[in-house]
Amino acid sequence: MSTKENARDGEKERTKIRCVKTMKDIMTTYYIDAKTAKENGKKVAWITSGGPVEPLIAMDVIPVYPENHGAMIGATKMGDDLCAKAEDMGYSRDLCSYARADIACATINGGPIGGLPRPDMLVCCNNICGTVLKWYEVQARYFNVPLFILDTPITHTDYSKAQHRYVADQFKNYLKFLEAHCGKPFDFDRMEEVGRLSLKGQKLWQAVLDTTMNSPAPMSAFDAFFHLALIVTLRGTQIAVDYYQALLDEMNERVSLSISAVPREEIRLMWDNLPVWYRTKWLSDTFAGHNACLVADTYTSAWCSSLRYLDENDFFNSMVEGYSRIYLNTGVDAMAEEVLTMVARYKADGLVMHSNRSCKPYSLGQYDIQRIVQERAGIPVLVMEADMCDSRNFSESQIQTRIEAFMELVRASL
Amino acid sequence: MEQFTRFHEVAADAAGYARQWKERTRGRVVATLCSYAPEEILLAANVLGFRILGTESPIILADAHLQSYSCTLVRGALEEALAGRLDYIDGVVFPHTCDSIQRLSDIWRMNVKTGFHMDLVLPADLTTQASLDYMTAIMETFAQDLGEKLGTGISREDLGAAVLTCNQIRSAVMRIHALRNKVPEAISGTDLHAMVRAGMVMDRNEFLSLVTPLADALEAEYPTSQFHGKRILVAGGLCNMPDLFDVIEQTGSRVVMDDLCTGSRFFQGLIEPDSDLFRAIAHRYQSRIVCPAKHSGIRARGEALVRMAKESRADGVMFFCLKFCDPFGFDYPYIKEMLDENQVPSMLYELEDSLAADGQFETRCQAFIEML
Ligand code: SF4
Ligand code: SF4
Numbered sequence: 001m002s003t004k005e006n007a008r009d010g011e012k013e014r015t016k017i018r019c020v021k022t023m024k025d026i027m028t029t030y031y032i033d034a035k036t037a038k039e040n041g042k043k044v045a046w047i048t049s050g051g052p053v054e055p056l057i058a059m060d061v062i063p064v065y066p067e068n069h070g071a072m073i074g075a076t077k078m079g080d081d082l083c084a085k086a087e088d089m090g091y092s093r094d095l096c097s098y099a100r101a102d103i104a105c106a107t108i109n110g111g112p113i114g115g116l117p118r119p120d121m122l123v124c125c126n127n128i129c130g131t132v133l134k135w136y137e138v139q140a141r142y143f144n145v146p147l148f149i150l151d152t153p154i155t156h157t158d159y160s161k162a163q164h165r166y167v168a169d170q171f172k173n174y175l176k177f178l179e180a181h182c183g184k185p186f187d188f189d190r191m192e193e194v195g196r197l198s199l200k201g202q203k204l205w206q207a208v209l210d211t212t213m214n215s216p217a218p219m220s221a222f223d224a225f226f227h228l229a230l231i232v233t234l235r236g237t238q239i240a241v242d243y244y245q246a247l248l249d250e251m252n253e254r255v256s257l258s259i260s261a262v263p264r265e266e267i268r269l270m271w272d273n274l275p276v277w278y279r280t281k282w283l284s285d286t287f288a289g290h291n292a293c294l295v296a297d298t299y300t301s302a303w304c305s306s307l308r309y310l311d312e313n314d315f316f317n318s319m320v321e322g323y324s325r326i327y328l329n330t331g332v333d334a335m336a337e338e339v340l341t342m343v344a345r346y347k348a349d350g351l352v353m354h355s356n357r358s359c360k361p362y363s364l365g366q367y368d369i370q371r372i373v374q375e376r377a378g379i380p381v382l383v384m385e386a387d388m389c390d391s392r393n394f395s396e397s398q399i400q401t402r403i404e405a406f407m408e409l410v411r412a413s414l
Numbered sequence: 415m416e417q418f419t420r421f422h423e424v425a426a427d428a429a430g431y432a433r434q435w436k437e438r439t440r441g442r443v444v445a446t447l448c449s450y451a452p453e454e455i456l457l458a459a460n461v462l463g464f465r466i467l468g469t470e471s472p473i474i475l476a477d478a479h480l481q482s483y484s485c486t487l488v489r490g491a492l493e494e495a496l497a498g499r500l501d502y503i504d505g506v507v508f509p510h511t512c513d514s515i516q517r518l519s520d521i522w523r524m525n526v527k528t529g530f531h532m533d534l535v536l537p538a539d540l541t542t543q544a545s546l547d548y549m550t551a552i553m554e555t556f557a558q559d560l561g562e563k564l565g566t567g568i569s570r571e572d573l574g575a576a577v578l579t580c581n582q583i584r585s586a587v588m589r590i591h592a593l594r595n596k597v598p599e600a601i602s603g604t605d606l607h608a609m610v611r612a613g614m615v616m617d618r619n620e621f622l623s624l625v626t627p628l629a630d631a632l633e634a635e636y637p638t639s640q641f642h643g644k645r646i647l648v649a650g651g652l653c654n655m656p657d658l659f660d661v662i663e664q665t666g667s668r669v670v671m672d673d674l675c676t677g678s679r680f681f682q683g684l685i686e687p688d689s690d691l692f693r694a695i696a697h698r699y700q701s702r703i704v705c706p707a708k709h710s711g712i713r714a715r716g717e718a719l720v721r722m723a724k725e726s727r728a729d730g731v732m733f734f735c736l737k738f739c740d741p742f743g744f745d746y747p748y749i750k751e752m753l754d755e756n757q758v759p760s761m762l763y764e765l766e767d768s769l770a771a772d773g774q775f776e777t778r779c780q781a782f783i784e785m786l
Contacts, residue, residue, distance in 0.1 A: 090747030092764075094483065094738050126538055130513045130707055133538055134744030140712045141748060149709060151539040153548075154516055156523075162555065163535065166548035173544065332520035357483050360740065364517035367479050368524055385481070 015259050017223060019247045026239060027229055034062045035117045043120040043182060046139065048132045049232055050302075051125035051150065052323050054198050054315070055174060057236040058191040059182050061120075065233055066135075069116050070098030073105065074277025074389035076112040083390045085110075096358040097389035099135040106142060119143055121181050123174075125150040127329040129361045148177045152324045156331040159324060168320045188316070195315025198236040199307075204244035205231045206304040211251040212295040213346055216260030217268070218251045221294035222284040223261060225275045231303045262293035267410055268347055271297035272339065272369070273354035273362050274388040279396075286400065290407045296346040298339060302327045305338075332365035336372040343377045350410040351381045358387050380413055382406040417628040418605045425611040432464055433502045435617060442504040442564065445528065447491065447518075448705070449680045450509035450536055452695050455557045457618050458568045458576035465614035466500070467676070469493045479521050485651075485736040486767050488514045495526040505530035505563065510538075512707040512741050530563045532556070539709045540700045549696035557692070570691070577685050577694070583622050587613060587681040589629040591671070593636065595726050598645065598668035600636035603659025606669075610677055641668060644786050647728035649673040649719055649749075650762075651706075651735035651742040661776055662732065665783045671726035673719060674734075675705050706741035715745055716752040723758045729786045731760040732779075759786060 037044045045056050049067040056063045073079050079101050085108070086100035087093050093100075101111070109115030122145060124136035133149065140147035150170050153163045175186045208227070211218050219227075227247060234240040254260075269287065271294045276283060287294060305327040311318035327338060343351065351373055356363050370381040384402055387393035424431045432443050444461045456463035468490025475496035476489045494500050506528050508519035523531045534556055537545035561567040590609070594601045609628075613621050644667035648659075651674075659669055672678050683702035688694035703718045704710040723731055731753055735742045746762065753760050761782045763775060 090750060092743040092746075095740055095743045099744070130516075130538065131740055131744075133709055134706070134741060137709065137712045138744060138748070147712065149539045151537050151545065151709075153535040153537060154510060154533075156516075156519060156533045156535070160535075160552075160555070162548055162551040165551070166537065166544055169544035169547070170542070173542070331523075332517060333524055355481055357481075360484065360513040361517060364480055364484055364514060365520055367481075368521055 015263075017219065017247075017250065019243070019250055020226070022243065022246065023227060023229065026234070026243060030233060031113055034064050035113075037062050037117055044117050045121045045123050046116070046119040046136075047123040048125050048128060048136070050128040050323070050326055050328070051123050052171075052174070052319050054194045054236045054319065055178055055186070055191065056123070058187055058194045059178050059184070061178070061182065062117075063123075063233065064116050064119065066102040066116065066139075067098050068229060068232055069105070069111065069113075070101055070389055071229075071275075071277055072113070073101045073111050074275075075280070077278045077391065078111055079278060079389035080391055082110060083392075094357070096129075096131045096135070097387055098358065099131055099138075101389055102135070103138055103142075106139065119145055121145055121177075122147045123150070124148070125152060125323060127152040127323055127326050129328070129359065131360075146177070146181060148174060150174060150323070152329060154329050154331075155325055155334075157334075159321065163324065164320060167324050168317070171316070171320055191316055194236040195319075196312060197238060197241055199310055199312050199315065201231060201235055201237075201240040201244055202304045202307055202310075204241060204248055206301070206307065208244055208248050208251055209296065209301055209304075211248070211255060214255045215268070215347070216258065216262065216265035217293050217295045218254035218259060218261060220261040220284065221271045221297040221300065222275075222280050224297060224300040225280060228300045228303065235303070260293070262288045262291060264291045265293045267292035267349050267407070267414070268295045269293065269410070270295065270339075270343060270346060270348040270351045271299070271354070272351060272366065273356045274299055274359060276354060276386045276394065277388055278391045279386075279394060282396070286403055290403075292350075292407065292410070294352070295348065296342055298327065298335075298342065301342070328361050332368055333372075335365065336369045339369055339373055340377055343373065343379065348377075348379065349414060350379050350406065351377075352406070353381060353383045354388075355383050355385045356388055357385065357393050358389065378413075380406060380409040415628060415631060417624045418608065420624060421605070421608040421612040424616055425608040428464070428611070428615045429499065429502065431615060432462060435462055436502055439617075443502050444560075445500065445503045445506040446509070447507070447515060448509050448511050449675045450511060450699060450705070451507045451534065452553060452556070453618070454573065454576045454580045454685065454691075454695055455553065455560065455568065456507075457579060458557070458572040459560050459564055459566065460572075461504070461564065462615075462617060464503070465676075466491050466494065469499075471497070471499075479525060480518070483738050484514050484518075485738040486765075487736060488518045492518060492522065492526075495522060495528055500528050503528045505532065507532045507534055509534040510536045511705060512739075514738070514740075532559060532563070536699075536708075538707070540704055541710055546693070546696055546700055549699065550690065550693040553692040553695050573691050577691060579618055579622060581684045583613065583618060583625060584681045584684055586622070586625040586629045588678070590625070590632060591678050591681075593629070593632055594668075595670045597636040597639040598641045598643075598670050599639065600632055603663050603669040607659055607677075610680065614676075614680065643667045644729045644783050645670040645727055646783075647671045647673070647719075647723050647726055647731045648677070648734065649731055650733040651675075651739045658734070658775075661779055662783075664776075665780055667729075667783050667786075670728060671722055673703065673722060679703060679705075706739075706745045713748075713752075716749040719749055720752050720756050720758070723753065723756070728758065730782065731758055732782065733760060733762040735762070735764055737764050737766045 082101040082104040085104035105111045230240045306322040309321040476492040
């Protein structure tokens with residue numbers, strides 16, 4: 001091996017995020033636990049990504065996330081086949097590709113981990129979209145298991161007392177549902193502990209994301225997409241807290257050593273919407289090729305988007321507002337404000353919006369956000385049409401051309 | 415019958431009707447986007463409740479705000495608004511239904527000047543006591559807010575009277591639907607469609623004055639049926655194209671029943687007397703067949719459709735839906751399966767804009783009916 005190659009490998013080793021391995025191990029253990037739940041006398045609940053998982057953890061139920069599974073399906077490029085299978089089952093190709101993939105996967109135990117463990121119950125919170133409600137109805141029919149719906153009306157411009165009362169009532173019903181299906185009383189002491197851990201985890205995750213306020217950024221949004229998994233699946237556990245503490249330490253160390261995600265960071269960009277799971281590497285390389293780093297995104301930060309409503313001393317009751325007022329459950333103008341805040345906070349030179357055919361609540365309204373950001377932040381905005389899991393809706397050459405043109409614009413506006 | 419002539423006139427130029435109505439009465443027009451906008455409250459507020467549909471013009475302006483993968487109702491309605499063709503509107507009410515309407519409401523509020531903007535943030539789960547309580551509360555707030563916006567206020571008496579009128583309208587319209595089921599030759603699908611459309615945009619008192627005598631007259635004229643053709647049940651998503659019924663009926667068959675929110679569902683279910691009228695309004699929404707964007711149990715819509723197919727002795731079900739309609743898209747496979755299990759043949763036709771002029775629909779339709 002030449003000294004040059006040696007040096008390059010050494011550099012690669014030095015810039016690799018060490019926690020990646022830990023994360024992979026944790027996720028493997030988590031899925032093994034979930035898949036062997038029955039043998040261990042544990043119950044499994046499928047839950048939506050924006051749903052209140054803390055009461056499940058307090059009741060010792062293993063939460064499983066079809067959306068996280070959807071991301072894995074997308075990342076392993078198994079989305080197209082599964083989506084096509086759902087279409088054969090009669091589901092329109094225009095439906096959310098997570099839902100299509102999951103519905104098909106359940107019938108054949110396909111996908112990267114041979115299917116998700118069979119649920120004992122389903123918990124659906126529609127604070128992210130109306131799609132999950134319909135999707136969980138499909139699965140409730142298929143698995144013939146109880147479905148709990150936590151209905152969180154959208155907060156277009158305000159959060160009314162009536163809706164607060166409505167969601168609070170349902171949280172009470174949620175506990176009754178869990179007590180009935182777990183066959184034991186709800187453990188409020190445990191809940192308090194879980195709430196504390198959840199909050200701690202969310203704050204740590206926010207702190208991790210905030211390390212990219214440094215220039216150069218020690219990690220990119222593409223890293224965040226990966227490290228996000230635990231704040232979704234293991235929120236409310238010590239494992240997640242420990243993990244994000246370690247990740248935060250590592251990021252701080254990278255900052256002090258000036259180790260950056262993109263070797264010669266010259267341009268800082270922000271990302272909007274879900275990742276394009278089957279093309280993260282390609283996109284990451286393409287932007288890095290322009291010395292551009294995606295330093296922040298609206299997606300991974302959504303899991304700490306309601307921190308301001310959560311109360312450590314009364315976690316259970318504060319969940320009512322916290323889960324009602326997450327990013328996707330607000331109006332387009334409120335979302336635009338949030339984007340503007342992030343653009344300033346992370347000093348973004350441009351915004352890349354993934355117009356995601358799968359996800360209407362996230363995507364419809366993006367054109368308005370684009371205009372607002374261009375006008376008020378004065379930075380270029382690229383909207384590129386794709387899909388998070390179904391690569392049949394991805395045109396590489398077209399997107400490549402658009403990115404090239406966009407990067408020129410950004411450079412010119414620096 | 416003369417009433418149908420009037421309904422066709424109104425349906426053919428609903429905007430023209432609204433403009434004239436405004437001029438004549440000096441009243442105000444409030445646009446709504448779906449059947450979850452409470453008719454009774456609008457009527458009690460003395461405004462003309464006006465259900466807007468998509469557009470018949472090309473979609474140009476709306477493309478700057480909505481991606482091509484939203485349904486044509488959403489894109490079309492925005493186009494009408496942005497093009498200034500809804501200039502007769504004094505306010506708009508967005509009941510919360512699907513994700514696309516939810517975002518349309520935001521985009522509309524941020525870009526369109528059609529008077530006041532109200533979101534009626536309904537529950538999605540219509541099965542629980544909590545949601546009934548919530549819906550009752552927001553109906554009351556809605557009435558208050560609307561009264562304030564109009565500067566008039568809505569009294570209990572106003573609301574009581576409006577509930578009565580709406581109930582009378584619903585009874586008459588449902589009688590006509592029942593007659594169509596019993597004596598399919600009594601009313602053509604196109605006439606019925608015009609009546610339903612008129613019922614969503616006309617002065618409700620005027621509509622009532624036409625529709626009750628119409629029901630009487632039709633029942634008197636058509637006591638029994640000689641019809642031996644195929645009986646079709648139409649179901650699915652939004653649909654406002656009369657030629658669709660024409661095409662079906664040109665095959666010699668008849669549409670004997672429908673489950674469309676722009677059809678019979680708009681009029682289904684009476685408001686039961688209750689000391690709390692807001693609760694009574696909410697209760698009607700909870701007990702009638704829900705729109706696919708709402709939840710009323712995991713098989714409720716399928717069971718209702720099978721029941722409807724049996725009751726109407728339908729030979730087949732024709733599903734229509736707008737492309738990109740998620741709520742319908744998720745329901746379709748299981749409902750079709752339930753129909754299959756009950757030996758009710760069905761077909762699905764997805765509409766992008768209006769019916770394609772290439773005769774594709776006619777061919778599909780004929781093939782389906784021949785197969786029955
Ligand atoms: S991608 Fe969008 S539509 Fe699909 S489940 Fe997630 S929030 Fe819902
Ligand atoms: S047709 Fe479907 S997607 Fe369009 S507004 Fe109606 S429910 Fe929503």
